[in-house]
Amino acid sequence: MYNYKKIRVILLCILLSVVFSACGNGASSEKDVKLVGTTKSDTSQSDTKEEQVKKQEINNSNNQKESTKTEVNKTVKASSSLEQKVAMPKIEYKLSNKIIVLDPGHAAKADLDKEPMAPNSKTLKYKQTGGAEGVSTKTPEYKINMNVALKLKNYLEQKGFKVIMTKTDNNKTISNIERAEIGNEAGAALVIRIHADSSDNKSARGASMLVPSNNENTKGIYKQSKSFGQAIFATLINEVGMKDRGVIERSDMTGFNWSKVPVILVEMGFLSNSEEDKMLSDQGYQDKIAKAIAKGVAALEK
Known part of the structure; x- marks a missing residue:
């Protein structure tokens, strides 16, 4: 009987150890997922800002070219009026x-x-x-x-x-x-x-x-x-x-x-x-x- 109780205690300890270990790994895994998710989101925001800057530069360049191209037309219209x-x-x-x-x-x-x-x-x-x-x-x-x-x-x-x-x-x-x-x-x-x-x-x-x-x-x-x-x-x-x-x-x-x-x-x-x-x-x-x-x-x- 004593040996049987001892064996039950040992098995119970082992079971609890496994459960706590699994919970700990799950929490750690969730943090990792959140961190990765955060990093991905930050990278996406950074890329978006860079793209916006590039688009703005392109727009500014196009606007400058268009301004130069239409300078004569504007002068003609102003003169005509x-x-x-x-x-x-x-x-x-x-x-x-x-x-x-x-x-x-x-x-x-x-x-x-x-x-x-x-x-x-x-x-x-x-x-x-x-x-x-x-x-x-x-x-x-x-x-x-x-x-x-x-x-x-x-x-x-x-x-x-x-x-x-x-x-x-x-x-x-x-x-x-x-x-x-x-x-x-x-x-x-x-x-x-x-x-x-x-x-x-x-x-x-x-x-x-x-x-x-x-x-x-x-x-x-x-x-x-x-x-x-x-x-x-x-x-x-x-x-x-x-x-x-x-x-x-x-x-x-x-x-x-x-x-x-x-x-x-x-x-x-x-x-x-x-x-x-x-x-x-x-x-x-x-x-x-x-x-x-x-x-x-x-x-x-x-």
Whole structure:
């Protein structure tokens, strides 16, 4: 009996030992699980913060790029809102046909040989000058003129016009008399000469339209040229929002005096003005100018 009781006590002790051991291990295991869970949660929060920082940096970078990209557009909109719309003039003449000659002004290389300013004139002028240069962008005028002319060509052709370019290569040298003769030989309804302005006054800005004055050389094209110039210029000012510097008659321009067909010259803005220089060098702004001129030309059809 004694041995039997002793054995029961021993077995009971062993059983209790096993139970307490299991409980202790369970508690320890639960702590381990909680610790691991906490570590995982902290790591997840840390990763989330890093991702947020990276996303913020990316957003800031994108915003900066977008700000730079739209700087010209904002300037154009701000400028446009300040300029008043001009009244459309009465169109007294219509285009005689659908042939338009585009003459992008200047070239990469100047031709400083001289030619008569007008038939039977003793006054001589350079055949071709290099043009102006952007005060901020350093973009040469001839590049801007060509870009706008090519865009305008595309828009006019879409409207059914036959477009002849006096040149498509900025390295090509062509005199002002030769430019006028291209329009004459084509029997063009209108020659559009494309230029950008410049001035010693850095604050000077805005667009202007030059047309022939009424003189012995241009009396046959004076009225039509002026009428076309006024109509196209009004459309240009209203569509683009430029400062209106007016329609100006000129008697001293070789390209006018040698022309036998209606001719106008668009001064798109001042490359000597930092703000306008940046706008004129912008492809989107150039496209806007070209589209406006094309719209003005289309309004002159019969």
